[in-house]
Amino acid sequence: MPIAQNPLSVEVTLPREDVALLTVEGYLDVDTATEFQHHLANQLHHGRRHFLLDMSAVPFMDSSGMNIILRVYQEVRDLPGSVHVISPAPAVQRILDLTGVSITVPVSWSVDEALALVDGQQAETEEEAGA
Numbered sequence: 001m002p003i004a005q006n007p008l009s010v011e012v013t014l015p016r017e018d019v020a021l022l023t024v025e026g027y028l029d030v031d032t033a034t035e036f037q038h039h040l041a042n043q044l045h046h047g048r049r050h051f052l053l054d055m056s057a058v059p060f061m062d063s064s065g066m067n068i069i070l071r072v073y074q075e076v077r078d079l080p081g082s083v084h085v086i087s088p089a090p091a092v093q094r095i096l097d098l099t100g101v102s103i104t105v106p107v108s109w110s111v112d113e114a115l116a117l118v119d120g121q122q123a124e125t126e127e128e129a130g131a
Helices: 033-045 063-076 090-099 111-130
Strands: 009-016 019-025 050-057 082-086
Touching (some): 009 033, 009 111, 082 111
């Protein structure tokens, strides 16, 4: 069995019951994207609606990784839920900006900043429901 040249590490923590923080480390590309997708799908299956993706230790991401981020965004937006990219490495930020993904998926520079955005979104949803 060949060993992946650029293994991906994904650590999942739960800052809140409905929020999953995925700390991603390594290359997020066609060889590792399926593993990343499995982690997201597992958290979605367990009722998580908000996904914080710490990408600070991802030196490279190709369209496979970007597509997974967009796919989970599409799955959670009607829950309502959200996806936030946290502290992307410069190469990843460049890909997000060039493709316009950073317009759709918010980029935050800390977990606390992303959680504040989640709280703001939840408050808006509750106001809309009460209106």
